[in-house]
Amino acid sequence: MSTQLYEVVLVGNMGNITQVINAWNYRGDVNGVSGGDAAALVKAMGFDPTGGTFPADTLGDKLQALVSNTVQWQSVLCRNVYDPTDFIDLPFVPIATGDGTGEVLSPINAFGLKSNRVRLDIGRGYKRFPGVLESQVGTLGDLTSGAITALTAVADKMGEIITYTDGTLTDTFTPVIVGKEKYTTPRGKTAYKYYATLTEQLTHLAVGVTWSLYSQVRSQVSRQVGKGS
Numbered sequence: 001m002s003t004q005l006y007e008v009v010l011v012g013n014m015g016n017i018t019q020v021i022n023a024w025n026y027r028g029d030v031n032g033v034s035g036g037d038a039a040a041l042v043k044a045m046g047f048d049p050t051g052g053t054f055p056a057d058t059l060g061d062k063l064q065a066l067v068s069n070t071v072q073w074q075s076v077l078c079r080n081v082y083d084p085t086d087f088i089d090l091p092f093v094p095i096a097t098g099d100g101t102g103e104v105l106s107p108i109n110a111f112g113l114k115s116n117r118v119r120l121d122i123g124r125g126y127k128r129f130p131g132v133l134e135s136q137v138g139t140l141g142d143l144t145s146g147a148i149t150a151l152t153a154v155a156d157k158m159g160e161i162i163t164y165t166d167g168t169l170t171d172t173f174t175p176v177i178v179g180k181e182k183y184t185t186p187r188g189k190t191a192y193k194y195y196a197t198l199t200e201q202l203t204h205l206a207v208g209v210t211w212s213l214y215s216q217v218r219s220q221v222s223r224q225v226g227k228g229s
Contacts, residue, residue, distance in 0.1 A: 001029055001030065001031050002029075002030060003027060003028070003029055003030075003198075003202065004027070004028045004030055004037065004080050004081075004082065004083065004086070004198070005025065005026075005027060005028070005080070005081045005082065005176075005178070005194075005198060005201055005202070005205075006025065006026045006027075006028050006037075006038060006041050006078060006079065006080055006081065006173070007023060007024075007025055007078070007079055007081055008023065008024045008025075008026065008041065008042070008045065008047070008076065008077075008078045009021060009022070009023045009076065009077045009078075010022045010023070010047060010073060010076050011073070011074055011075045011076065011077070012071060012072050012073035012074050012095075013071075013072055013074070014068075014070050014071050014072070014107045014130050014131060015070045015107070016072070017107075018107040018130070020071060020073075020107075020130060022127060022128075022129070024045075024158070024175065025175070025176050025177070025178045025205075026041060026162075026173040026174060026175055026176060027173070027174045027176050027202075027205060027207065028041060028080075028171060028172070028173050028174075029171070029172045029173075029174075030171045030172075031169040031170065031171060032169070033164065033165075033166035033169045033170075033171055034166045034167070034169075035166070036086055036087075036088060037080065037086055037171055038078040038079060038080055038086050038087045038088045039078070039088040039090075040164035040166070040171045040173075041078050041162075041164070041171070041173050042076055042078045042088055042090060043055075043164055044058075044162040044163060044164040044171075044173055045058060045059045045060060045162065046058020046059050046060030046061050047059075047060045047076040047078075047090070048060075048076075048090065049073075049092050049096040051094070052092070052094045052095060052096045052097065053096065054096060058157065059154070059157040059158060059160075060096075062150070062153040062154045062156075062157050063098075063129065063154055064096065064097075064098055064099055065098075065099050065150055065153070066098070066100070066111060066129065066131070066147075066150045066151060066153075066154055067098035067099075067100055067111070067129055067130070067131030067132070068098045068100040068101070068102075068104040068131035068132070068133050069097045069098045069099065069100060069101055070097075070098070070104050070131060071097060071098040071129075071130060071131035072095050072096070072097050073092055073095060073096045073097070074091065074092055074095050075089065075090060075091045075092055076088075076089075076090050076092075077089045077090075078090075081194050081198075081201070082197070082198040082201075098131050100131065100133045100136075101133075102133050102134065102135050103133065103134040103135075104131065104132065104133055104134065105132045105133070105134060105137070105217070107130045107220075108130075108219050108220055109130065109132045109137075109217050109218070109219060110128040110129055110130045110131075110132065110217070110218045110219070110220050111128070111129045111130075111131075111132060111143075111147075111151050111154075111213070111214075111217070111218070112126070112127070112128055112213065112214035112217075112218035113126070113127040113128075113129075113151070113154070113155050113158065113211045113212065113213055113214070114126050114127075114211065114212060114214070115177055115206075115209045115210065115211050115212075116208075116209065116210050116211075116212070117206070118206045118207065118208045118209065119206055121179060121204075122177055122178075122179040122204065122205075122206040123177075124177070125177040125206075125209065125211075127158070127211070128218060128220045129154070130220070132147075132217055137217050140216070141216040141217045142215060142216055143213075143215055143216065143217065148213065148215060151213045152213060154211075155210075155211040155212060155213050156211075158175060158209075158211045159175060159209055159210040159211050160175070161173065161174045161175070174207060175209045176205040176206060176207050176209060177205070177206040177209055178194070178201070178204065178205060178206075179204035179205065179206065180192035180193055180194055180195070180204070181193055181194070181195050181196075181204075
C-alpha cells in the first residue's frame with residue numbers, strides 16, 4: 001500500500017452558457033487496483049454515470065438530486081498529483097444533468113458549503129453548486145427544509161472516507177483540504193501551487209474534514225452568465 005494525493009475535477013455548465021467546475025482533493029491509501037487507483041476514486045465518488053445517472057448513494061447521486069436539470073456535467077478528470085500515469089479523463093456519454101425541474105435562479109445563485117478547520121495553518125474549504133430552483137428558496141433567501149435535507153446529504157458524502165474494492169485489494173480515500181505553497185509569479189503576483197514533492201505535501205494536509213451548509217442561498221459573481229467558474 002502507498003499513500004498518494006488525488007485531485008478530482010468535475011466539469012460542466014449551466015444552461016449551456018456558464019461553465020461550472022468543482023474540485024476535490026483526497027488522500028489515497030492505494031494498492032494498485034485493476035483499472036488504476038484514480039479510476040477507483042472516480043467510481044467511489046459516483047462520478048461514473050450510466051445513462052446519465054450517477055450510482056445510488058454516492059456523492060454524484062446526492063449532487064444530482066440537489067440541483068436543477070439546467071446543470072449539465074460533461075466529464076471528470078481525476079489525477080494523482082505526483083504520478084502522471086495514474087489518471088482518468090472520463091467524458092460522460094450521455095451527459096448527466098441535475099434532477100430538479102421548474103423555474104431556476106440565475107447561475108450567480110448557489111448552494112454553499114464550508115468545511116471545518118482542523119489546523120490553523122490551513123484555511124477552510126468552500127464549495128458552491130449552482131442550479132438552485134425557485135421552489136428551494138423561501139423568504140430572504142432562506143433554503144426550504146427540502147433543500148436543506150438535500151444539501152445536508154451532499155455535505156455528508158463530501159466528508160466520508162470512501163473505498164473501492166477490486167478482488168482482494170481495497171483503496172481507501174480520505175477527503176482533505178490541501179495547504180499549498182505560496183510563491184510569486186514572474187509578474188509579481190502571489191499564487192499557490194502543490195509542494196514539489198509528495199513527502200512535503202503530505203505534511204500540509206488538513207485531514208478529518210467535515211462539511212456544513214449555509215442555510216441561505218449564496219451568490220458567486222464568477223458564475224454570472226457569460227463568465228467561467
